[in-house]
Amino acid sequence: MTAAQAQGSLDVNGGSGRHASDWNSKLYLKFEAERTRAARDLLARVPYCETRLVFDLGCGPGNSTELLASSFPGAAIVGIDTSDNMLDVARARVPGASFVNADIGDWRPPEGADVIFANASLHFLADHRSAITWLLHALRPGGRLAVQMPNNTHEPSHAAMRMVAADGPWASRLLPIAKSLTVVGQAEEYYDLLAPLCRKVDIWQTVYVHPLDGAGDVVEWFAGSGLRPFLDLLTPAETDEFLARYRERLAQAYPGRPNGKVLLRYPRIFFVLQK
């Protein structure tokens, strides 16, 4: 048991003991319905095509892979992720799919893929714009690239992350992280980049409004995803302190509604590209 667990605080690394900074699939899946909804909405807009080979980039615990497997029943489905913890869960969940431990920043799909699906993963890359163009290149003509990226840099959740990072004993370690995080662009920018490369570009942005049980839930949501680059650089004691300060700021930024819930606005940008 880690110090953090002994204090009853969040076990942000999954407690597997295998890899200190591996993803925690259990924490990630606490909000499974909410997180999977974006994957579902993205997939609903992928136009039908003859499909033999599908890649799920950043497949995590396999929630998106499972959707792909049921939408493309005859196709080979390959999930790619860097987290062994996530891949173990994904393999158990979608036994018919294959999974590869690889970093989607380095990995290149074989040419001729029919569908490449990247739900909430490309924004972790240093240069997601280039990634989109080389993924398009790998698709067969007529193939589809479907991308969803969280677009919450300007949300209170992320302003609070940056403020806590900048104002603590960890500031010198965390500020470079805060500055390096991807700022997702405007729809018009992606349209101008992608329209010359595809037959069809479908772009939209959705702000989901998730009723959660309180500021603590918002902490857990991001501890399972967006806070990871920060928490990776902290000791267990610092992690506790960071999360306590983060929670305090969130409690102000997300006031309780009359029924006691808080509403987490979560903007996400989507593209479905047809080569």
Next chain:
Amino acid sequence: MTAAQAQGSLDVNGGSGRHASDWNSKLYLKFEAERTRAARDLLARVPYCETRLVFDLGCGPGNSTELLASSFPGAAIVGIDTSDNMLDVARARVPGASFVNADIGDWRPPEGADVIFANASLHFLADHRSAITWLLHALRPGGRLAVQMPNNTHEPSHAAMRMVAADGPWASRLLPIAKSLTVVGQAEEYYDLLAPLCRKVDIWQTVYVHPLDGAGDVVEWFAGSGLRPFLDLLTPAETDEFLARYRERLAQAYPGRPNGKVLLRYPRIFFVLQK
């Protein structure tokens, strides 16, 4: 042929000669795929329930009614609209459904409806908040109310409408209209209003990004919908002048992309309520 048609300009009233200010189903359906997409996205989030009776409020030319008929094959589907022109098109399109000419501001559903669907219609009412609460009241326990409203008051398209209305020989007629148009609220406001009245509230907002062929298409889009309260008060010659000025402002607000298209951002708010 009207004066406007003779000049090759937009026939905003459908040219049926039946009713000067009736809706023009042809103009409305020029952007059918784009307009129907919101109805499809709304319907996709309506959870399954035993359904015998479905109302489609503001059914227009039946594009949403057709979706409802294929999603609820055993149910009676009733479309409600005030436009005879729209209802004629809807009847031909969805022969299995029933249609009623009624104003959804006055009309009350019988108690016990299973699904009430209001796609891009409630915002035309003076008080859509009250309408939502009485529609909920009419649903059977466990029934669903699905609502989508355009939320573009603050978009350049609507700022331009107001500016043209305020700056012309028609200002004294059109300004009261501009001031009376519904401003759709924030998700949080609707959540607070609706959560105490339902078992489940699902709220989200989507900004669709529609590539159109130019500012002229944006004019046509709104001439078929949001401009109608303004155009209803203008003579044919004024209509031409109004639309020319509107087009000029839109050409500035929606600059051509490198491929010659313009991108119309179209925000829409959605609720699916489960009683």
